[in-house]
Amino acid sequence: MEGDCGTAIATETAMMPPAWNASLVGASRSADRLHTPALVLDLECFEVNVARMVTIARSGQCRLRPHVKGPKSTAVAKALVTAGAEGIACATVFEAETMAGAGLDDLLVTTPLVQQSSIERLVGLAGWRKVVLVVDHPTAAEALSRESVAAGLVIPVLVDVDVGQRRTGVGTEADLVALAMRVNDLPGLRFGGIQAYYGHLQGVADHARRDTLAREQLQRLSAMVAELRRAGLPPEIVTGGGTGTATSDASSCIFTELQPGSFPFIDAAYEKEDLAGDGTAGFRPALFVASTVINAAQPDRVTIDAGMKAIPTDGPAPRVVRSALRYEIAGDEFGFLYPAEGSETLPRLGDRVLIVPPHCDTALNLHRWLHVVRDGTVVDIWEIEARGEW
Amino acid sequence: MEGDCGTAIATETAMMPPAWNASLVGASRSADRLHTPALVLDLECFEVNVARMVTIARSGQCRLRPHVKGPKSTAVAKALVTAGAEGIACATVFEAETMAGAGLDDLLVTTPLVQQSSIERLVGLAGWRKVVLVVDHPTAAEALSRESVAAGLVIPVLVDVDVGQRRTGVGTEADLVALAMRVNDLPGLRFGGIQAYYGHLQGVADHARRDTLAREQLQRLSAMVAELRRAGLPPEIVTGGGTGTATSDASSCIFTELQPGSFPFIDAAYEKEDLAGDGTAGFRPALFVASTVINAAQPDRVTIDAGMKAIPTDGPAPRVVRSALRYEIAGDEFGFLYPAEGSETLPRLGDRVLIVPPHCDTALNLHRWLHVVRDGTVVDIWEIEARGEW
Incomplete structure (x- = not known):
């Protein structure tokens, strides 16, 4: 500690x-x-998998920020950082608190904030570790701003964009720009960029089909980034991607960092997918x-x-x-x-x-x-x- | 502690x-x-549910030994004992160790023993708390006997019988009597009776159909008990039953104790079942x-x-x-x-x-x-x- x-x-x-x-x-x-x-x-397979994802991310000049919502383990997170990961991604407040408690730093919490209890706990954490937070609604940004100001902090905040899963995120370029401007204007916050995760594409078994679907969303994402630039808010961070789409994500020249989670472990679903493009x-x-x-x-x-x-x-x-x-x-x-x-x-x-x-x-x-x-x-x-x- | x-x-x-x-x-x-x-x-509903099961068990002169494989919580187990439960049932060694560590006593471990590590840990526990164990194969009985003798204990052991689920247990009366005799003969063990759990019947939604299927198995169980009596090994404990079949189990005059687990909580599956016989x-x-x-x-x-x-x-x-x-x-x-x-x-x-x-x-x-x-x-x-x- x-x-x-x-x-x-x-x-x-x-x-x-x-x-x-x-x-x-x-x-x-x-x-x-x-x-x-x-x-x-199996430690040998784990190491081979992690090295492979580090190589994929570096091939696209992306930071690798592995998602630890799967392992939920500080030992796994430390092994990933040792192997080349830069920062980690967490789904829940408790995951971020647990990682921070074990000495891990640069924590992105990927779930858009809503609950006041989450905001209070994460602002508490941001006084202690580097924390990057995500919002997809102005109400959350405003509540986060109040807590951040009260704590005397300036917290980097990403806007979550919906890239086809219709689960979280803003859906239109106009909503994205409006929320990014709101975040930028609010005291205690700094607009840090965008998050785009297409979880629904990770399980598409066919490599070419999955790549095509990912590139459609990447094209939308590219248009969103262009719109932010025009509004004078170029995103420093563009984060997203998963184990299934990692090769498409890394080669896209859009993501600045990848946040895949399953790659160290793989499972009966992923082992059937053609992730490598060679049928394996x-x-x-x-x-x-x-x-x-x-x-x-x-x-x-x-x-x-x-x-x-x-x-x-x-x-x-x-x-x-x-x-x-x-x-x-x-x-x-x-x-x-x-x-x-x-x-x-x-x-x-x-x-x-x-x-x-x-x-x-x-x-x-x-x-x-x-x-x-x-x-x-x-x-x-x-x-x-x-x-x-x- | x-x-x-x-x-x-x-x-x-x-x-x-x-x-x-x-x-x-x-x-x-x-x-x-x-x-x-x-x-x-919801504590009020929990208390109503527990009181109802206590009443059902008492109506059949059965001890209520609730299964804690669901709650896995010592606070829940203590609340059940306070409400009238006598002893508890555990599925895993760790559940039993956890309950013992919190002061709970009279622990039946319902999973038939096989692993040497389970046997060693449970014999360790039996030096400290009242523990009732289950076997369905002579190899386990023999290994348990060795450990029990080494620890200077005599542990009550039940023989698990298969009542239609074909998952654990001995399947025939001959196998039951042979294993009961083996347990009875082995040093460090005491034949304590039988366990009969028909988990596959708990989810049958229709009350009359579930009752009919339970009574078919209870008839088989009755024949098994008679066979044990003829062999000079009348079972002191006949344990089994679940939330779905509790009314049939209690009125059977066969079980000496019931081991239902879901009744304090209920869930979307159980709330659709006609458990009361009145459509609710x-x-x-x-x-x-x-x-x-x-x-x-x-x-x-x-x-x-x-x-x-x-x-x-x-x-x-x-x-x-x-x-x-x-x-x-x-x-x-x-x-x-x-x-x-x-x-x-x-x-x-x-x-x-x-x-x-x-x-x-x-x-x-x-x-x-x-x-x-x-x-x-x-x-x-x-x-x-x-x-x-x-």
């Missing part, structure tokens, strides 16, 4: 990993002895749920100890590693494994299976501990601290 | 609720000022996700701050309280609200909405804090401590 920790900031004692798994750290081939279900990070994801699955067969009494299936509380239900079917077994949720704490072809031998009672979850963000959100494995050995256990609070 | 806390038991300092919501406790009508998303418990659920929804409208720029929908990390995606559609608005997941942190009829007025920017989640267990599992509300005032904040560990 560094700096002057204001009273409004949530801090807590760093927790120790549980004894039953902590004793495995450093023990040869210890990954097979983890108490399951357990969330596992380019990135490697690095996140797994380790599970144990706890019942093998049925002829047609076995029961494992990973259910809805260990593997999320959104997204495609989870994939069983090195197997054609089909996973099916069997309750809060149970899953079934079926042979895909009717011919495959089922695992036996007590056997371990590794599962690629459907969606990395929601999988990480279900677990408190990320068991970091290299070459089959547990080398560290990282806490996923920012889960379950906002 | 009471008793002699063994070194193998995970304990941690009780955490304080976050400052931004803790300041609301006791402030009149403060529920509307919670930082959202926030999980809310009988129980009241007591669990809600409070959320804020963060974008109202679109003509046909608004965006709220509760997405996949605040509202689970398993189960039926979430229900918006006192409204016909239709909720749709819009990402990790976002939801859309649409008018159901096209005619309803949409909520405005900054408005609060309360949502009944699809599934109470997985909703509780997403949140760290349960904001306890009576008459619109936050009266307490309870931690959901046992999430994300196993």
Whole structure:
């Protein structure tokens, strides 16, 4: 912990990993002895994925500001910064407070502000760390201005623009320019640029189709940037993009920074996408749920100890590693494994299976501990601290 | 914290609720000022639900041993015991350790044992609290016996029987009797009875149909009990049942204890079921996700701050309280609200909405804090401590 920790900031004692798994750290081939279900990070694949995204961002002269709404872990955020990330993006106030508490700096909170409690907490944080905030409505800008002035700060603020998802953001160039001018005029705020995230395009599997759709939105974004320039408000920051569109985003010459989130982990959804443009994801699955067969009494299936509380239900079917077994949720704490072809031998009672979850963000959100494995050995256990609070 | 806390038991300092919501406790009508998303418990409905289940269990001379795999909270478990529960049921080792650490006793761990780490941890716990364990395979019984003997204990063990879900348990009377005899013969163990849970029947919406299916399984269970008696092993405990089948379970004269879990909370799935036999659920929804409208720029929908990390995606559609608005997941942190009829007025920017989640267990599992509300005032904040560990 560094700096002057204001009273409004949530801090807590760093927790120790549980004894039953902590004793495995450093023990040869210890990954097979983890108490399951357990969330596992393959460190080698993680490092390859992160290096690849750093290269993509640099190829487009973009800063890489990874989104930590997925990992919600200060250890992951620090690993990303060490590998070349410049600043991080957070979805929630609590994520930003947690990251700040662990010494991370230059925090963009990507969710447009509305709640007074969010504004108060983030202005508190801005007295302590570099914080960049987002608005998409003048009411929020005005409330933020009041708090910022009261705190004696000048906070950089981005205007969120809607690039086709119709979820947050202003929709027209006129609204964008009007809000940017309002932000610029308000005391305690500094217009810092724009945020444009097309989350609905990240999951388009076909590379050419996804690239075409991204470029349509990038063209709109380009027109918005031109309009801001004409209004005398050239955006210093243009932030957005995700893992699915990273190559299009980096080569666009529009974004000054990219904020992808899933790339270190990948999941059963992303691994099916043609992200590299050569029919492959380019990135490697690095996140797994380790599970144990706890019942093998049925002829047609076995029961494992990973259910809805260990593997999320959104997204495609989870994939069983090195197997054609089909996973099916069997309750809060149970899953079934079926042979895909009717011919495959089922695992036996007590056997371990590794599962690629459907969606990395929601999988990480279900677990408190990320068991970091290299070459089959547990080398560290990282806490996923920012889960379950906002 | 009471008793002699063994070194193998995970304990941690009780955490304080976050400052931004803790300041609301006791402030009149403060529920509307919670930082959202926030999980809310309506204390009055909770108390009515718990009293109803206590009455159902007592009507059948059954002990009520509520399952805490849903709440995963020691404060909830203590409230249940105060209201008349005798002992509690846990799904995971960590739940049992967490409950024991808070002073709760008589803990049934309902998941059949397989992992050596589970056996070691639970034998550690059994040196400290009354613990009842479950097996469905002789290998587990033998491993448990070894640990129990080494610890100088005699642990009551139930045999899990499959009553139609084909998920855990032994399937035939012969296997049941053989395993019960094995448990009875092994040193360090005492055959305590049987566990029979038909989770697949809990969600059958029609009362008569659900009752018929439950009674079919209860008949099988009755035959199993008779077979155990003939073998000289009358079961002291026959445990099982859930919220959906509670009235059938209590009136069966077979169960000695019921282990329902959802009844204090209810959810969008259970509230549609005819649980009372009069076309209604009988129980009241007591669990809600409070959320804020963060974008109202679109003509046909608004965006709220509760997405996949605040509202689970398993189960039926979430229900918006006192409204016909239709909720749709819009990402990790976002939801859309649409008018159901096209005619309803949409909520405005900054408005609060309360949502009944699809599934109470997985909703509780997403949140760290349960904001306890009576008459619109936050009266307490309870931690959901046992999430994300196993």
